[in-house]
Amino acid sequence: MTESGVYRSSGTNAPLPLPNVEQVELQAMLDWLSTYGADAQGGVTRLLYDAAWCEAQVALAAKMQEKGLSPEFDQSGNLYGTLKGEGEESATGAEELPVVTGSHIDSVVYGGKYDGAYGVVAGVLALEYLQKHFGAPKRTLQVVSLCEEEGSRFPFAYWGSRSITGITSLEDVEHLKDQDSVTFAQAISHAGFGPDSAYRPAAKNYGAFIELHIEQGQVLERLGHSIGVVSDIVGQKRFSITVSGEANHAGTTPMSWRKDALAGAAEMIAAVRGIALDAGEPLVATVGRITADPGVGNVVAARAVFSLDIRHIRQESIDRCWQDTLHAFSRIAAEQQLGLDWEEHLSVTPIPMNAEMISDIQDTCQQEQLSYWLMPSGAGHDSQIFQPACPTAMIFVPSQDGISHNPLEYTAEADLMHGFRVLVRLLYKYGYGS
Ligand SMILES: NC(=O)NC(NC(N)=O)C(=O)[O-]
Ligand SMILES: [Zn+2]
Numbered sequence: 001m002t003e004s005g006v007y008r009s010s011g012t013n014a015p016l017p018l019p020n021v022e023q024v025e026l027q028a029m030l031d032w033l034s035t036y037g038a039d040a041q042g043g044v045t046r047l048l049y050d051a052a053w054c055e056a057q058v059a060l061a062a063k064m065q066e067k068g069l070s071p072e073f074d075q076s077g078n079l080y081g082t083l084k085g086e087g088e089e090s091a092t093g094a095e096e097l098p099v100v101t102g103s104h105i106d107s108v109v110y111g112g113k114y115d116g117a118y119g120v121v122a123g124v125l126a127l128e129y130l131q132k133h134f135g136a137p138k139r140t141l142q143v144v145s146l147c148e149e150e151g152s153r154f155p156f157a158y159w160g161s162r163s164i165t166g167i168t169s170l171e172d173v174e175h176l177k178d179q180d181s182v183t184f185a186q187a188i189s190h191a192g193f194g195p196d197s198a199y200r201p202a203a204k205n206y207g208a209f210i211e212l213h214i215e216q217g218q219v220l221e222r223l224g225h226s227i228g229v230v231s232d233i234v235g236q237k238r239f240s241i242t243v244s245g246e247a248n249h250a251g252t253t254p255m256s257w258r259k260d261a262l263a264g265a266a267e268m269i270a271a272v273r274g275i276a277l278d279a280g281e282p283l284v285a286t287v288g289r290i291t292a293d294p295g296v297g298n299v300v301a302a303r304a305v306f307s308l309d310i311r312h313i314r315q316e317s318i319d320r321c322w323q324d325t326l327h328a329f330s331r332i333a334a335e336q337q338l339g340l341d342w343e344e345h346l347s348v349t350p351i352p353m354n355a356e357m358i359s360d361i362q363d364t365c366q367q368e369q370l371s372y373w374l375m376p377s378g379a380g381h382d383s384q385i386f387q388p389a390c391p392t393a394m395i396f397v398p399s400q401d402g403i404s405h406n407p408l409e410y411t412a413e414a415d416l417m418h419g420f421r422v423l424v425r426l427l428y429k430y431g432y433g434s
């Protein structure tokens with residue numbers, strides 16, 4: 001990935017007319033996409049390479065085809081729609097790298113219908129709108145439906161963007177197993193992707209990346225702003241923590257004789273919560289999943305495995321929280337004669353977004369007469385993977401009550417359209433150059 005400047009507009013500041021933009025049926029296409037993976041909780045569950053994920057990507061490819069965007073998959077299952085540029089070749093004779101917009105198509109379990117999907121749908125409709133009203137751009141514009149960001153199925157996140165930027169290869173992840181012991185290699189092959197497929201390798205150079213996404217928090221709603229301009233994206237560390245004890249009879253084993261892995265894990269979980277509260281905002285630490293073996297009510301647990309997710313806008317704060325947490329876990333394990341093991345399966349650093357593009361988004365909001373707020377993202381995003389490789393920026397729209405990763409996730413249609421208009425203007429600026 002080469003760092004290349006983003007196209008700078010040389011035109012006047014007169015706002016670009018956006019004819020009939022209000023007729024773009026963004027909500028309808030979001031509702032349509034959410035039917036793929038609609039779950040019993042009223043939300044969306046689309047996990048990497050599962051049936052709902054495959055159906056959604058195939059259906060999106062068909063939509064892109066209908067809209068003249070030449071759909072193309074890569075070997076990871078990332079799906080591109082392309083609006084070909086007609087500009088002059090650069091001095092080196094190489095075509096300018098494409099400006100890409102998009103987000104992720106996968107979800108968490110029982111997630112909402114906007115997280116990731118909004119950026120994909122808005123990108124498809126933005127390219128269709130630009131082609132319809134302004135013809136071919138000078139510079140190629142693409143929308144990408146990234147195959148995986150959440151890390152919901154396999155203990156690994158950002159597979160789509162990491163395979164594109166070359167940070168991760170299939171060899172690095174093919175051994176990973178989901179909760180049904182299906183390997184990554186089996187899943188990618190079953191979905192029809194991977195090195196044996198007919199698709200081209202995922203690695204690809206972008207000229208710039210723009211991600212439109214719901215905020216997933218309550219800052220914009222509370223402050224009354226329409227657009228969030230993302231300054232930085234938090235860093236994260238994710239672990240699996242294993243506590244080992246000794247299975248025993250729940251009725252005949254005195255409390256003081258027990259090596260109770262689940263009781264130990266419970267104390268550890270309370271300890272890490274206390275460490276995070278003592279550290280103060282914006283540090284967050286979350287235990288979202290726990291399993292116990294043998295997981296039977298009348299047996300003292302022999303083993304407990306729980307997840308741990310630590311985030312902050314500064315790397316040193318993440319590192320300090322983990323060190324304090326590990327110290328507390330080790331103390332608890334020693335006190336209760338338990339085994340302790342851990343595996344780190346995600347570590348992404350905090351990263352600032354591209355300053356030039358931030359300024360362009362702010363200018364665009366002014367053209368649209370939309371109030372905006374410069375803010376960090378507490379959620380992780382593919383943009384933090386792309387930023388070291390190409391100029392990258394994010395645009396947020398408000399989430400009602402700040403709810404996300406929940407079937408109740410909601411963003412009003414008017415807010416969705418505000419973000420869409422800013423995205424269209426930005427893509428016009430970079431693709432058509434005026
Ligand atoms: N937009 C997201 O919800 N991202 C999520 N996924 C990752 N990988 O960070 C998260 O947990 O913040
Ligand atoms: Zn998410």
Ligand SMILES: [Zn+2]
Nearest residue numbers: 104115116149
């Ligand atoms: Zn997301």
